[in-house]
Amino acid sequence: MERKKRALLPLLLILQGWCIEHSQGFNVGTSGAKIFLGPKIDEFGYTVQQFSNHQGKWLLVGAPWRGYPQNRKGDVYKCAIAGPTTTCDKLNLQKDIDIKNVQNINVNMSLGLTLIRTTKNNGFMTCGPLWAQSCATQYFYPGVCAEVSALFAPQPAFAPALQTCGGPMDIAIVLDGSNSIYPWPPVVTFLVKLLQHLDIGPQQSQVSVIQYGVDPTMEFKMNTHKTRDSIVKAASEIPQRGGSETNTFKAIEYARANAFLPANGGRPGASKVMVVVTDGESHDNSKRNSVIPACEKDGITRFGIAVLGYYIRNNIDSQKLIDEIKSIASSPSDKYYFNVSAEDALQEIAGTLGDRIFNIEGTGTGGEFEMEMSQVGFSAHQTKNEDVLMLGAAGAYGWTGTVVHKTAQKSVIFPKEAFQQILEDKNHSSLLGYSVTTLYSGSTEYFVAGAPRSNHTGQVVVYTLNKQRQPDVRHSQRGDQIGSYFGSVLCPLDVDRDAVTDLLLVGAPMYMSEEKKETGRVYIFAVTDGFLSSQGFLEGSSPLENARFGMAIAAAPDLNLDGFNDVVVGAPLEENGQGAVYIYNGDAKSIRKQSSQKILAMKLDPKLRYFGRSLDASGDLNGDSVPDVSVGSYGNVLQLWSRAVAVVTARVTFTPDRISILSKSCSLGGRMVSCFEATVCFVAEFRPSISVGPAEIKYNMTLDADLQSSRVASRGHFGNSERVVQQDFSVSTTEVCADHQVYVQDTPDLVNSIAVRVDITLQKPDSSPVLDAFSPAAWDFFIPFSKDCGTDEVCYSDLVLSVERETPSGSSLLVSYKNRRLTLSVTVMNRKENSYNTRVTARYSSNLFYSSVTLPSDGTEVKCTSSKDAEIVMCQVGYPALRTDQSVTFEISFEFNLAKLQKEVKVVFEAQSDSSEETPADNMETMMIPVQYETEIILSREANLIVHILDEMDEIINPVKTYDDIGPELTFTLKVSGAVFPVNLVHLNVSLPITTKLGNQLLYITSVEGTPTTDVQCDTQALIDPFNIREKEYTLKFTPESFRGTSHLNCVSAKCQELKCVLKDLNVKSDYNIKVSARIWNETLAKADFQSVILDVNARIETSQPDLLVIAHKHVMVEVTVSKPGAKGDIPVGVIVGSVIGGLLLLALAVAALWKFGFFKRKYHQLQKSEDGAEAEGLQNDGGQA
The missing domain is CATH 2.130.10.130 (Integrin alpha, N-terminal)
Known part of the structure; x- marks a missing residue:
């Protein structure tokens, strides 16, 4: 456990250093934070500003939904910094928001949504961009702002985009009162609702009502009623006058000529509007072409309303009526023409009609929004010029937006054209003015406005003011992602x-x-x-x-x-x-x-x-x-x-200034070791410099850990037996120091200096002053070793490395489960000065494992360590130094990794040290050895039939209809097993004697099965049931044939076919089977001439890499002996030859014996005598005749 702790310690130190640098809070403190409470429902905290006056220091807090849910008037709170209280006081500024001579709609103005300090009078300003004003039933949202003095006294509110509720408008309503209008009350209701949507007054809208049937009648003049209530009451009492005809154009001409006369209340310069309501086609349509142009000439805007109830009730086509009313209405007809299905439906369009009439007040065109929805004060900024305030108007010009420059004298609202080109706003609603600020370059002030929806990606526009005090765009930047709201915040x-x-x-x-x-x-x-x-x-x-x-x-x-x-x-x-x-x-x-x-x-x-x-x-x-x-x-x-900031500096000095390897002057645990003293000193500077300090720090001193790395094992430790010592310190502007004794352990590295790292952190993270995050909080210092290599302290060694095998070089190794070890003899020799920390590194191929080392016979210490992450073993030889002319021999053993099979093993040896090497060429040697692997795969067989006896009484069936008609079944199984490591691919070929040399059938294959099926695959094409006997009968044709003199029917004496199988991914100690079923063709064997013969099936197995993966026993035979008990036996040739030779030998012996006993001599003499007598007798006869 202690070793684990020590191994983890460097990692902990590194992490600790990282935490100090990246995670510890810097000088904005979180301890002792003062948390002010406010109503969440009011959005308390939406804006905040620090504020000071002679009464103290405050936080101003915007709560733009103050009053919710009844309203969202909003307000600003002041929170006192001094004292323990955490509640804030409401300033009730919404009560003072009142624009004179305007119907104020403060209910949802969201005061406090914008909150800034102002330099004028050292006060502040807040805005309610959703402040509205009412013009009749129309609400505009020009926004409102109000400055507040340094002592929280509200100043008069101002609304730079305040709207004038239209210009004067004279409206003539022409109502069809003929008999076809039924019922009448809905018409009156429509008239009342329409009037309620108009701003009635001497300076606003005046209305005259003309009712017509056959003739027009003026119900009241433009100037008859001065208030909305009066005219609404009068309109509600208008009776239906009736009439058998509908002379619409006569009534329009009457209204044009009379309703707008000064005598009837008409006002010069007032907009003229006419509303015509009828339910039927006119009886005087012929006047249209003269009446309507006259209205156009007089500048009368006309609304036409067609009531289709009469047509619908009587199932009459209303298209002519619709066309006529559209011709009365101004263009475009979709804006000025209405139709309703019945009189009752008129009241449904009264509000819409009123709004459209209102939208043309003062213009006669009803154009797009300008500043009506501008929401001035959506953002605000105090410029360097204390008299100039920038106000964002994000809703201006149909939410294209603009900027307002406000001074004490006036407010300048920049026109849409000022930013139109740079915004390229094509109904994208740029929201220019969502944020505003200024930039300074010497004496020049640049104004900046954000438009977060410009072209959907957002935009920032920089501009100055020209001589006409209008914007001159200087530069612009766009965002790079749609919807990111780039430009919504500027700083x-x-x-x-x-x-x-x-x-x-x-x-x-x-x-x-x-x-x-x-x-x-x-x-x-x-x-x-x-x-x-x-x-x-x-x-x-x-x-x-x-x-x-x-x-x-x-x-x-x-x-x-x-x-x-x-x-x-x-x-x-x-x-x-x-x-x-x-x-x-x-x-x-x-x-x-x-x-x-x-x-x-x-x-x-x-x-x-x-x-x-x-x-x-x-x-x-x-x-x-x-x-x-x-x-x-x-x-x-x-x-x-x-919090205040401290910059702490550390330094470390060593006594002595070098570590002596040979001189061990300190006693530790009963043995003498090398040692030195480390003195660490600290001094600090503070910001601000007054009334700050000291810095309460905690420091760590760590051995063999510098700023770039940390050793796994330290070469020294402090008096606490650890590589780390920790201490609390109070650091001021005067340097303070502490001493620490360090003991040096036996170490393989006596060349590189020991590093001492010093880390500092605060004793308490929330204390003040805090350590500067951008000044060092960790330092490293180094103390070198002293070496016995002359005055220059540089060791020049000359290592020589040699490696030998146990077996002769060049021969390959056959690796088996029982023979898996490779042993190499390594010799390293040093010919010159001391070689410190001598080590032999062996980098070996992945088909080896490091196993063990055999120590030198002379007792020289050799320690080998293998890496878990790479195929490397490092052996430390003769620690601490390999002396001059010293030679060390040791054996290093490897085991073969049977999970990685390769054609050769490779081991690269290299001798190294911490000394300077003069001839590195002889420090390396490479061993490469060819390798083969014994798979230990076993091929075996089992068969159901060994001997087949043909009985003369057995019936020979031809034609053949089933497999049973062919003959007995031969089933044999080839089993592959015993691999000691996984083998990817094995080929198994089975030679089957299918026919005799004359073509007579011997074996007939009926099935081949491999198990497991996923790993065993056989090519059985054209091999199984070639005559399709399972489907149809087959007639065998036999050619007379003799097997006498043939003992085996195999691929030499008969014709064979190959069954080729592939076995994939053979696992260790697993079995794989190939089962072959065949029939022995009885008719061929019954008709052939022989007494006994053996059918041979030959199976051969081989790996896909025979030069790498070896199978010792590759062949196996399946034999079936076939005999005919009733057949004449054969005299073997050997018997005949032997008999002849034996007879000749016996004859020779007999002749020799007879010859010895003279048998042939006596006979010879008798024959000789007989021949001589006959010859004499012949001579006699010849002579007598002569």
Whole structure:
């Protein structure tokens, strides 16, 4: 267990160093944070601003939904920094929002949605961009703002985009009162509802009503009624006058000529509107071509309403009526023409008609929205010129947006054309003015406006003002992802504090990662004379969760007091909506893209939600000369206190300054060891320099661990028997030191210096001052070894390496399960100066395992260690040094890895040391040995038939109808088993004597089965049941044939066919079977001439790599002896030959015996005498005759 602890220690130290550098909070403290409470339902915390006056220091907090659910008027709270209270006071600013001479609609204005400090009077300003004004039934949303003094006294509200409720309008309503209109009350109801949607008054709208049938009648004049109530009452009492005809154009001409006369209340310059309501085709349609052009000439806008009830009730085609009313209405007809199915339905269109009439007030055209829905105050910014405020109007010009420049004297609303070209807004609703700010370059001020929906990707526009005080676009940048809301947040930053803007940070809080999460981004742009150049971007820590990183960005005036301004970024949806805040520190003229601190809401209060939705870090609120950070969340605002910064420096000195290998002056555990003393010293500088310190630190000193690496085993330890010593220290501006004794252990590395690493951290993470995150918190120092190699302390060795095999070189190895070891003899010799930490490294092929080492006979120490991650074994030879002319021989053994079969083994040996090697060429040797592997596969067979006796009484069936008609069944199984390691592929070929040499059938194969079927595959094409006997009968034709003199019917004496099988992926100790079923063809054997013969089936097995994988026994035979008991026996040739030879020998012996006993002599003499007598007798006879 202790060894495990020590082995893990370097890793823990590395992780500890990483944590110190990357995870520990920097100087924005989380301990002692003041959490202010507010109503969540009111969106308390949506905006936050730090604020100071002579009464104290405060947080101003926007609650734009204050009053919910009854209303969303909104308000601003003030929260006192001093004192223990965590509640805030409502300023009740919504009560003071009142624009004179306008019908104020404050109910949902969302005051507090925008909140900024103003330099004028050292106060602040808040806006309610959803403040509305009412014009009749129409609501406009121009937005409202109000400044508040330093003592929280509200100033008069202002609405730069305040709308005039239209110009004067004279409206003539021409009603069809003929007999066909039925019922009449719905018509009156329609008239009343229409009038209720109009802004009635002497300066607004006037209405005259003309009823007609045969003739028109003016019910009342334009100036008869001065108020809406009066005219509504009068209209509700109009009776139906009736009439047998519908003279519509006569009534229109009457209204045109009379209703708008000054005598009847008509006003010069007022817009003229006529509304015609009828339920039937006119009886005077012939007048249309003169009446309608006259209306056009007089500039009368006309609405035509067709009531189709009469036509529908009587099933009459209404198309002519529709065409006539459309011809009365102004163009386009889809805007000025209405029809209803019945009189009762008229009231359904009254509101729509009223709105359309209202939209043409003062213009007569009803064009697109300009500033009616502008929402001025959606964003705001105080410029350097204390008299100029920038106000964003994101809803202006149909949500294209614009910017308003507000001064004490006037408000300048920039026209749509000012930004039209740069936005290229084609009904994309750019929302220009969603955010606004300024940039500074010397004496030049550049204005910036964000348009997060421009071209769907978002845009930032930089502009100046020309001599006419109109925008002159300087530059623009677009976002790179649709829907990211690039430009919704803007934050200029003067990094080096020279009054020139260095960077513009642009938030894209809805930027989506590849994992489809709204992680958010903050883009960095360098600013040069109003031009923006990309410098990359900032991101949160995880692409796997929604974070909305960049939803709030705030510049901070040098949080860590290093002379550069910093940035705070909110990610309110991180950590499942709890939120987080990131701190980025300035550096020269840019910012570091790695955050120095991440503050999680859950660390402050697990109940917090949307922490980071609003931010401010503009000042010091507790008087310690360090700016503090204020963070808004859902229903809370948190005041975080920044801490002073300490820059600590460490140094280490050693006594003596070198480690002597030969001199061991310290006693440890009863033995003498080398040792040295390490003295560590610390000193600190503080920011700010006044009233700060000391820094309470904890330091670690670690042996054999430097800033780049850490050894697995240390070469030394402190007095606590560990490689690490830890101590608490109080560090001030005066240097303080501590001494530590170090004991050196036996080590293979006596050449490289021992490293001593010093790490520091705070004793308490929340204490102050805090360690500077950008100054070193870890240092390394080194003490070298002293060597016995002359005055230069450099050892020059000359190692010579040789390796030999037990068996002769060049011969291959046959590896079997019982013979798996390879042993090599290694000799290493040193011919020159001491070779320190001598080692022999063997890199071997993957078909070997390192097994063991046999130590030298002379007792020289050899220790071998193999690697778990690579085929390497390293042997330390003669520690600590291989002396001059010393030679060491040892044996190293390997075992074959039967899981990896290769044609050769390769072992590369190399001798190395920590000394300098003069002739490295003889330090390496390579052994390459050919290898074969004995698979130990066994091929065996089983058969159901060994002997087949043909009985003369057996019936020979021909033609053959079934397999049984052929003859007896021969079934044999070939079994492959016993592999000692997996074999990928084995071939098994079976030679089957199918026919005799004359073509008579011997064996008839009926089936072949391999098991397991997935691993055994046989090619049986044209081999099984070739005559298709299972389907039809077969007639055998026999050619007379004799097997006499033939003992075996095999592939030599008969004709064979091959059964080829493949066995795949043979597992260790597994069995694989091939079962062959055949019939012995009785008729061939019964008719052939023989007494006994043997049928031979030959099986052969081989691997797919016979030169690598060897099978010792490759053949097996299946034999069936066939005999005919009733057949005449054969006299073997040998018997005949032997008999002849024996007879000749016996004859020779008999002749010799007779010859010996004179038998042939006596006979010879008798014959000789007989021949002589006969010859004499013949001579006599011849003479007598003569």
